[in-house]
Amino acid sequence: xxxxxxxxxxxxxxxxxxxxxxxxxxxxxxxxxxxxxxxxxxxxxxxxxxxxxxxxxxxxxxxxxxxxxxxxxxxxxxxxxxxxxxxxxxxxxxxxxxxxxxxxxxxxxxxxxxxxxxxxxxxxxxxxxxxxxxxxxxxxxxxxxxxxxxxxxxxxxxxxxxxxxxxxxxxxxxxxxxxxxxxxxxxxxxxxxxxxxxxxxxxxxxxxxxxxxxxxxxxxxxxxxxxxxxxxxxxxxxxxxxxxxxxxxxxxxxxxxxxxxxxxxxxxxxxxxxxxxxxxxxxxxxxxxxxxxxxxxxxxxxxxxxx
Amino acid sequence: xxxxxxxxxxxxxxxxxxxxxxxxxxxxxxxxxxxxxxxxxxxxxxxxxxxxxxxxxxxxxxxxxxxxxxxxxxxxxxxxxxxxxxxxxxxxxxxxxxxxxxxxxxxxxxxxxxxxxxxxxxxxxxxxxxxxxxxxxxxxxxxxxxxxxxxxxxxxxxxxxxxxxxxxxxxxxxxxxxxxxxxxxxxxxxxxxxxxxxxxxxxxxxxxxxxxxxxxxxxxxxxxxxxxxxxxxxxxxxxxxxxxxxxxxxxxxxxxxxxxxxxxxxxxxxxxxxxxxxxxxxxxxxxxxxxxxxxxxxxxxxxxxxxxxxxxxxxxxxxxxxxxxx
Amino acid sequence: xxxxxxxxxxxxxxxxxxxxxxxxxxxxxxxxxxxxxxxxxxxxxxxxxxxxxxxxxxxxxxxxxxxxxxxxxxxxxxxxxxxxxxxxxxxxxxxxxxxxxxxxxxxxxxxxxxxxxxxxxxxxxxxxxxxxxxxxxxxxxxxxxxxxxxxxxxxxxxxxxxxxxxxxxxxxxxxxxxxxxxxxxxxxxxxxxxxxxxxxxxxxxxxxxxxxxxxxxxxxxxxxxxxxxxxxxxxxxxxxxxxxxxxxxxxxxxxxxxxxxxxxxxxxxxxxxxxxxxxxxxxxxxxxxxxxxxxxxxxxxxxxxxxxxxxxxxxxxxxxxxxxxx
Numbered sequence: 020x021x022x023x024x025x026x027x028x029x030x031x032x033x034x035x036x037x038x039x040x041x042x043x044x045x046x047x048x049x050x051x052x053x054x055x056x057x058x059x060x061x062x063x064x065x066x067x068x069x070x071x072x073x074x075x076x077x078x079x080x081x082x083x084x085x086x087x088x089x090x091x092x093x094x095x096x097x098x099x100x101x102x103x104x105x106x107x108x109x110x111x112x113x114x115x116x117x118x119x120x121x122x123x124x125x126x127x128x129x130x131x132x133x134x135x136x137x138x139x140x141x142x143x144x145x146x147x148x149x150x151x152x153x154x155x156x157x158x159x160x161x162x163x164x165x166x167x168x169x170x171x172x173x174x175x176x177x178x179x180x181x182x183x184x185x186x187x188x189x190x191x192x193x194x195x196x197x198x199x200x201x202x203x204x205x206x207x208x209x210x211x212x213x214x215x216x217x218x219x220x221x222x223x224x225x226x227x228x229x230x231x232x233x234x235x236x237x238x239x240x241x242x243x244x245x246x247x248x249x250x251x252x253x254x255x256x257x258x259x260x261x262x263x264x265x266x267x268x269x270x271x272x273x274x275x276x277x278x279x280x281x282x283x284x285x286x287x288x289x290x291x292x293x294x295x296x297x298x299x300x301x302x303x304x305x306x307x308x309x310x311x312x313x314x315x316x317x318x319x320x321x322x323x324x325x326x
Numbered sequence: 327x328x329x330x331x332x333x334x335x336x337x338x339x340x341x342x343x344x345x346x347x348x349x350x351x352x353x354x355x356x357x358x359x360x361x362x363x364x365x366x367x368x369x370x371x372x373x374x375x376x377x378x379x380x381x382x383x384x385x386x387x388x389x390x391x392x393x394x395x396x397x398x399x400x401x402x403x404x405x406x407x408x409x410x411x412x413x414x415x416x417x418x419x420x421x422x423x424x425x426x427x428x429x430x431x432x433x434x435x436x437x438x439x440x441x442x443x444x445x446x447x448x449x450x451x452x453x454x455x456x457x458x459x460x461x462x463x464x465x466x467x468x469x470x471x472x473x474x475x476x477x478x479x480x481x482x483x484x485x486x487x488x489x490x491x492x493x494x495x496x497x498x499x500x501x502x503x504x505x506x507x508x509x510x511x512x513x514x515x516x517x518x519x520x521x522x523x524x525x526x527x528x529x530x531x532x533x534x535x536x537x538x539x540x541x542x543x544x545x546x547x548x549x550x551x552x553x554x555x556x557x558x559x560x561x562x563x564x565x566x567x568x569x570x571x572x573x574x575x576x577x578x579x580x581x582x583x584x585x586x587x588x589x590x591x592x593x594x595x596x597x598x599x600x601x602x603x604x605x606x607x608x609x610x611x612x613x614x615x616x617x618x619x620x621x622x623x624x625x626x627x628x629x630x631x632x633x634x635x636x637x638x639x640x641x642x643x644x645x646x647x648x649x650x651x652x
Numbered sequence: 653x654x655x656x657x658x659x660x661x662x663x664x665x666x667x668x669x670x671x672x673x674x675x676x677x678x679x680x681x682x683x684x685x686x687x688x689x690x691x692x693x694x695x696x697x698x699x700x701x702x703x704x705x706x707x708x709x710x711x712x713x714x715x716x717x718x719x720x721x722x723x724x725x726x727x728x729x730x731x732x733x734x735x736x737x738x739x740x741x742x743x744x745x746x747x748x749x750x751x752x753x754x755x756x757x758x759x760x761x762x763x764x765x766x767x768x769x770x771x772x773x774x775x776x777x778x779x780x781x782x783x784x785x786x787x788x789x790x791x792x793x794x795x796x797x798x799x800x801x802x803x804x805x806x807x808x809x810x811x812x813x814x815x816x817x818x819x820x821x822x823x824x825x826x827x828x829x830x831x832x833x834x835x836x837x838x839x840x841x842x843x844x845x846x847x848x849x850x851x852x853x854x855x856x857x858x859x860x861x862x863x864x865x866x867x868x869x870x871x872x873x874x875x876x877x878x879x880x881x882x883x884x885x886x887x888x889x890x891x892x893x894x895x896x897x898x899x900x901x902x903x904x905x906x907x908x909x910x911x912x913x914x915x916x917x918x919x920x921x922x923x924x925x926x927x928x929x930x931x932x933x934x935x936x937x938x939x940x941x942x943x944x945x946x947x948x949x950x951x952x953x954x955x956x957x958x959x960x961x962x963x964x965x966x967x968x969x970x971x972x973x974x975x976x977x978x
Contacts, residue, residue: 589911
């Protein structure tokens with residue numbers, strides 16, 4: 020195990036990370052976001068989910084550095100009197116959970132379908148790839164809006180607010196599997212021609228063993244590259260859906276629904292309710308995308324193969 | 327021993343090129359057109375020919391990596407083509423393969439130890455860890471590799487070392503029959519000799535039978551006991567190695583022998599062969615070699631020559647030889 | 653004065669952890685109309701030397717020592733304009749893969765005319781005439797029709813002939829050919845090599861033939877440079893080197909070739925493999941694989957010394973020549 024860690028530390032991957040300031044800064048900011056968001060229950064000054072601590076009298080207090088600001092609410096409060104800092108911390112956690120889980124779901128579907136399509140070929144491949152084409156020609160948001168609207172109508176508001184996170188993960192996960200399936204299939208078609216796959220067949224190994232044990236590990240680089248972009252996309256999708264009122268309810272807000280909830284107050288002067296979560300969202304997406312760019316460069320086969 | 331170890335009978339292999347759905351004659355590559363060979367136990371049977379002649383396709387058909395279009399493949403008299411994966415299993419252990427490209431034939435994400443253990447653990451799940459390790463060590467040592475390489479990954483090794491690891495993988499399950507598909511053509515000259523030596527040592531110590539596929543006739547003369555010469559999916563000539571080099575019968579064999587670059591102190595003299603290499607999509611009628619053959623006549627363009635066995639056991643598929651024109 | 657003289661050339665590749673020295677102190681020369689072979693295994697630096705001559709070193713490679721004199725002018729200090737006048741005009745290059753030279757989306761005609769127009773004032777019609785003439789010289793059948801073809805419509809051998817014809821367009825005084833026939837089949841290979849040999853003779857053109865194949869070199873060239881791990885280890889007339897190699901590496905290479913007498917026997921292998929550039933041993937780079945190595949060989953890089961007609965980079969060159977054990 021130690022050897023593996025040492026090999027990783029000395030790899031081209033880590034070397035190029037150490038040389039790339041943008042990647043290091045993005046990684047640092049992203050890591051800070053993740054750590055803060057997931058320790059929200061420990062560090063947040065208030066619990067935004069606890070109705071008893073919220074006082075409507077505290078509503079729309081500007082951030083602490085403004086003249087009318089108060090020191091107890093560093094980033095001010097929203098229209099219901101919730102502390103913005105605490106709400107954003109909790110909201111970021113929800114956004115990240117949804118982004119990561121939706122991508123895991125996309126990966127699971129996409130990898131399985133892509134591997135089988137690429138390795139088995141024939142009618143199975145045609146079927147899934149045409150299905151992917153059709154799905155890609157529909158916009159993700161459009162699909163999600165239709166699906167979520169139906170869900171909202173089907174469940175009571177209360178049941179919906181409990182199920183919202185799972186629903187969002189399912190909808191965003193289902194909507195984007197073709198990205199993974201296509202990438203994996205392309206890699207599988209290339210790997211399948213290599214002789215190590217023939218060697219495995221000569222041994223007599225079955226198709227599932229060859230697919231998952233031999234081919235899959237060799238297609239991980241492109242997977243990692245699209246995963247970063249996909250996490251960012253999933254977070255954006257979630258924010259957009261929540262902003263449209265189809266996602267996470269305002270009682271347990273994500274970044275998107277926070278932005279939405281402040282939107283109507285923006286012209287009455289309470290800009291911070293929308294602006295601060297927006298900045299957090301943009302910073303989060305930017306960091307992930309910059310990191311994704313670096314991963315793509317670092318895993319570029321031309322650089323990677325250099326001995 | 328009764329009968330050959332491995333035998334193919336009239337093997338044909340066609341590759342569909344797809345084509346458009348309205349096309350009547352969809353384009354088809356006729357990679358093998360009725361090839362029959364019989365490999366006796368203990369032989370090093372060589373198949374030679376230029377790229378596209380079907381030698382690798384035949385090897386893959388024998389190993390069950392490709393399905394045959396027509397014909398049969400036998401192992402010790404048992405028909406092994408068209409077997410289910412499960413029924414094929416006992417033969418998988420007896421027949422192994424070494425590949426051409428040492429940079430592609432080892433899984434880059436698996437350690438050498440895992441690569442070598444895999445066939446053993448698959449075919450002998452009851453083997454204990456210690457036994458598996460001992461076996462890996464024994465085989466690695468026998469092909470001239472350091473058993474301590476096990477924890478490392480393929481990219482850490484040179485081409486020759488990888489090819490020896492590849493040979494070790496094939497030998498792990500103690501096969502009787504090994505197909506080597508151009509095992510040295512991707513290697514440097516000084517390394518080719520090492521790999522050939524390892525293969526010859528393994529043949530002697532493990533009682534192996536080889537099907538050795540190559541385009542390099544000087545290797546054939548060194549390594550092979552019998553040679554089959556292929557051209558465009560057909561077997562032209564099949565002879566004992568020495569006989570083939572002393573008295574090549576088929577006109578194509580003669581051309582091929584003349585074309586080998588030889589270490590010499592005199593300048594290259596080359597008599598160009600007429601015509602261009604046809605493709606396997608539009609095969610010439612009759613004898614596939616006739617458009618390029620100096621001895622071809624009208625019969626050659628009409629009739630596919632059948633193999634004729636000569637006095638010394640050589641089989642030649644040529645009308646001119648049959649009619650004593652050459 | 654020699655037409656081309658490479659003096660003490662050094663090339664390095666700065667990498668992230670160290671500077672790799674791809675060539676060290678490489679010297680050789682080529683007279684007008686002379687055919688020189690550069691032989692070595694992959695990684696020996698033979699292609700890098702050729703690319704350096706026409707100033708096409710790939711990044712981050714750079715020349716760190718020595719000079720390349722072409723007709724007395726140092727090519728290493730020429731600016732891009734002056735270099736373009738020489739590259740493709742006075743010195744042409746042929747690569748292993750014809751598709752490195754040919755653009756797949758342009759006809760042969762467009763590409764050949766383009767080369768001529770890049771180097772001289774000429775009308776399309778005159779350029780076309782020259783192109784047809786050159787295609788005829790390389791034995792392309794019906795050259796007028798072929799001009800209209802795209803590269804993919806030609807066979808591999810024909811493509812390489814077109815590349816050779818393109819290289820001839822400007823009547824260069826030197827052709828550098830990097831493994832020109834390696835990717836081709838043996839029967840095609842012999843034709844291409846014979847063509848190059850005859851063209852050089854009839855045009856009094858210099859040839860630098862880069863290859864790993866000693867047999868090809870022996871049939872085509874007059875003089876050979878043998879390279880190992882970035883240095884010239886032996887140089888001399890081809891006939892002398894193939895019959896009486898002086899450096900232990902050259903001897904090993906020739907002894908490792910399967911030949912008529914070796915059938916069924918073990919080959920004389922050179923143990924180990926050529927070091928990679930990041931692990932070149934101290935002293936003579938060949939010493940870990942050399943049967944004659946001792947402390948002197950480990951201590952310092954030997955000078956190149958004259959032995960008979962040849963030069964050998966071995967401290968024991970004279971001693972070994974007397975033994976004449978080969």
